[in-house]
Amino acid sequence: MRWFWIDRFNEFVRGKHATAVKNVSLAEEHLHDHFPGAALMPNSLIVEGMAQTAGLLVAEALEFGRRVVLAKVAKAEFQYDAVPGDTLLFRATILDLKPTGSLASVTSVVVDSAGQEQPQGEAELFFAHLEPGEGVPKLFEPDELLKWLDHMHIYDVGRDEAGNPLSRPDW
Amino acid sequence: MPSRDEIFEKVQAALVDALGVDDDEVTPEATMVGDLGAESIDFLDIVFRLEKAFGIKIPRGELFPEDVLSSTDYVVNGKLNEAGLAALKERMPFVDLTKFEENPSVQNFPNTLTVEDMVRYVQSKLAG
Structure with missing residues (x-):
């Protein structure tokens, strides 16, 4: 089992910005006890969903040639809690991208x-x-990563800087 | 070239954002690690923010010469030897190492770098 906290991408522009959808559902077991009778999506897991959105955007821009690791949550602020039935959109923008690291706002x-x-x-x-x-350690086997990217519809909605469809890697 | 105070204000803003500290904590004499709680990953973040704020390029190892502090040529029994101190001075002319020289134990180094050192570093980059 993998740790999926986004359901798919709606928009993905290489090295620039992306929007991912997360549908919050009472079928998610962790909501049953958080809290009994008042299910709330933990904001820590929302941060993970944000990190998956921005992290895939960064990793794709680096052609998946480096291990992109969430090193730091420099800031996180929430207005209210998400609950089952909510559709969340995570909008990620790359603020800075260098070989050694990147900064994204989501x-x-x-x-x-x-x-x-x-x-x-x-x-x-x-x-x-x-x-x-x-x-x-190695984060993904190539075929596992490709399956995840397919689940996320990255190669259905993804575009490069010039607006051309992203080509699916031949791993 | 911006004044020292203008540079300080931008360095302060970068440190407030990177370290989640209040601006009144970021005084010139505050140490980066001891007073402001910077960890190793924060330094990468700080480098990003300073590069953006001042339009400068900070090569890896220039602001924080980890290689000197971990070299077996320079570190003996946890202390920097004379060659190591000389290398550090050459690499970090913007840092006041007077106090560190009294006991150049590598573990004391994190408490050497101050906010004012960062300001001097940016000044030297902008002047160059």
């Missing part, structure tokens, strides 16, 4: 029943980009 919004977006939280995330052998 907002979380809840789409209400009228289709209006209500800001739910925001975070600033810092990723370290490690070379193999820098103390982090």
Whole structure:
């Protein structure tokens, strides 16, 4: 089992910005006890979803050649809690991307029943980009990673800087 | 070239954002690790923010010469030898090492670097 905290991407522009969807559901077991009778999506897991959104954006820009690790949550602020039935959108923007690390800003919004977006939280995330052998084990087998990217629809919605569709790697 | 005070204000803002501290904690004499609680990953973050704030390039190892502090040529029994101190002075002319020289134990180094040292470093980069 993998630790999936986003359901798919709606938008993905290489090295720039991306939007991922997370549907909060009472079928998620962790909500049953958090809290009994009043299920709330933990904001720590929302940060993880934000990090997966921005982390995949960064990793793809580096052609998955480095191990992108969430090194630091520089800032995280939330206005209110997300609950089962909510659709969250995580909008990630890369603020800075260098060979050694990257900084991304991510907002979380809840789409209400009228289709209006209500800001739910925001975070600033810092990723370290490690070379193999820098103390982090291999994070993914290539075929496992590709399956995840397919689940996320990255190659359905993804575009490069010039607006051309991203090509699916031949791993 | 911006004044020393203008540089200080931008360094202060970068440290407030990177370390989650209040601006009144970021005084010129505050030490980066001891007083402001910077950890190793924070230094990478700080480098990013200073590069952006001042439009400068900070090569790896220039602001924090980890290689000197971990070299077996320079460190004997946990202390920097004379060659190590000389290397450190050459690499970090912006840091006042007077106090560190009294007991150049590597574990004392994190409490050597101050906010004012960071300001001097940026000044030297902007002047160069």
